[in-house]
Amino acid sequence: MIDSKISKPILGVETSCDETGVALLRWDPEKPGRGLLSHALFSQIALHAEYGGVVPELASRDHVRKLLPLVREALKEAGLTPADLGGVAYTAGPGLVGALLVGAAAARAMAWALGVPAIGVHHMEGHLLAPLLEDDPPEPPFVALLVSGGHSMLVEVRAIGDYRILGDTLDDAAGEAFDKTAKLMGLPYPGGPALAKLAEQGTPGAFRFSRPMVDRPGLDFSFSGLKTQVLLAWQNADKTEQTRADIARGFEDAIVDTLAIKCRRALEATGTKRLVIAGGVGANKRLRQQLADAASANGFRVYFPRLQFCTDNGAMIALAGAIRLAAGQGQDQTIQVHPRWSLETLPAA
CATH class of the missing domain: 3.30.420.40 (ATPase, nucleotide binding domain)
Known part of the structure; x- marks a missing residue:
């Protein structure tokens, strides 16, 4: 204390x-x-x-x-x-x-x-x-999803300084996958925010990509294969703006669904009812909304830092x-x- x-x-x-x-x-x-x-x-x-x-x-x-x-x-x-x-x-x-x-x-x-x-x-x-900078900060114990730059990890926070990594990235982290996918689709740097903005114009379900590693035990992440799926879809699709937006939406949905599924599993594994989201990808609107909805439906609290x-x-x-x-x-x-x-x-x- x-x-x-x-x-x-x-x-x-x-x-x-x-x-x-x-x-x-x-x-x-x-x-x-x-x-x-x-x-x-x-x-x-x-x-x-x-x-x-x-x-x-x-x-x-x-x-x-x-x-x-x-x-x-x-x-x-x-x-x-x-x-x-x-x-x-x-x-x-x-x-x-x-x-x-x-x-x-x-x-x-x-x-x-x-x-x-x-x-x-x-x-x-x-x-x-x-998130402790906010007016209603979380108190340990909680689970944290850290999605920043080259990192995608789930951490059990038993106290400040007492951390156990539950899952980590095996190759491309979520932020890297956003940036690399945006680059292969010709979007300007920095690619992640540009891709998320483009995805807002996409049609849900027009392109559906796999949710990596959600069909097996464990809480690790791997997004390099998802990036390859998007590359193949982009190479074989017509290059209209709507198609590009549809692919961006399908990619973003796959990332967000995967992160949300792993978060719920981490909460179940630890018996914790508090979830903290931090890092650059934590600013993604769709991720914030999906986790807020999941928290309301499943009886846990989710904490976000302000966007800045x-x-x-x-x-x-x-x-x-x-x-x-x-x-x-x-x-x-x-x-x-x-x-x-x-x-x-x-x-x-």
Whole structure:
């Protein structure tokens, strides 16, 4: 149980991939909304669009350019100065190693200069805890569906820091499948949101694709075969806009149905009545609606972060870091990042 409070604001820094995010948060476990003071975000979508995907070196350089201006912006919005900070939290992994090092080095330098503690945060724990930023946050135990970038996983959360992975992605994660499918259909970068928007014009049932791995035991995910099915359908179909929209709708329905089926199975396996959805795909309208309907029909509660906190952001890092700093888990001045990092290795908070 966390019973201490961080009396001064915590700065959160997120630089794991192609978005630079910062936020200021005053941690109070009793306060709805968890004390968020300000946040600022810069997306590199325009930078990477001409390449059709994230270029790691360009991402790192842009974090260098944008991070400190965003910190100044967040401080100004909150009416604070650097001297008001009580600690710094930053994303230490998983992610692109160069991008992670930019945030880690800047955060460690700020913490050292200010004489305050710093802590490296697990990116996926940040997503997992993002719904705690809302006014009606979930309390453990709960099941979390984390669908962010290269990750699709179901996690049993017995307490903060006490995680058991129930199912993970075996190849393409849901977000990757969205982006790759959009690219093969000629949609602009970033493909996932473009495909979801196109699917709104599609005819339900015009194309039906398989729901991967729902016909066998277990809670793992695999979407590479679904992507291949869509490719074959697209190659053999007429290339009208309506056909493209119909294929997009069929693909989206397959992804959403698969995620929803696995979520219900995870709740049944754990006996839990609370489900948290987090990560970029958690912003998908059809997924949110289907899970909300399932919750109403099956007697469980589903929690979503607000849309701006589904994608990568500094607020979730500030929150996760504040919780761990409040538990006395500040780290030494060593700059360490972890491009690959299992949630199950984290200590309890």
